[in-house]
Amino acid sequence: MRKFLLLTTLLFSISLTSIAQTDEITEIVQKPYFGYLSYDSVMHAMPEYASAMSSYESLKTTYDNEMKRSEQDFNKQFKEYVDGQKSFPENIMLKRQKELQQLMDQSLQFKNEAERLLTQAKAELMAPVYERLQQVIEAIGVERGYDFILNTDNHTAPFINKSKGEDINGVAISRLK
Secondary structure, eight states: OHHHHHHHHHHHHHHHHHHHHHHHHHHHHHOOOEEEEOHHHHHHTOHHHHHHHHHHHHHHHHHHHHHHHHHHHHHHHHHHHHHHTTTSOHHHHHHHHHHHHHHHHHHHHHHHHHHHHHHHHHHHHHHHHHHHHHHHHHHHHHHHTOSEEEEOGGGSOSOOOTTTEEEOHHHHHHHHO
16 A cells, blocks of 8 residues: 555656646747847938938939930920921931930930939948848847847738737837937
């Protein structure tokens, strides 16, 4: 009887220890720790972002002004063509039509090239901004022991349980200023 009681007590304590360890493991596995932020909000608060966008807007204004000048030149020549259409000999009309077509083609080609160059310039201006932001986010994640950091922009995370994660917008913004 004594052996039976001792054996039962021993098995009971082993099973309690096993259950406690299983609960600890389950709790660790089920509790990811993460941060979340609005990438765009944090990026827009960066001084580097303001500087990059200012440079981009300045370049865009330069291209826009050139496109407007080109359009005005075309409109002026087109008006002269229309006004003199009845009085021009056929060979002058054909020459003017050809000139107008060339101006239109050049204008379209310039517009397409300007859009390409602006896209490229924006990517080049924003590259250091993205890089610095990524470095800060990674540093915060490592320092705080996060498993991951979510970007909440564009409704990519429609629900976040705030008891399991931490809003790091303020932390990231303060580090980037």
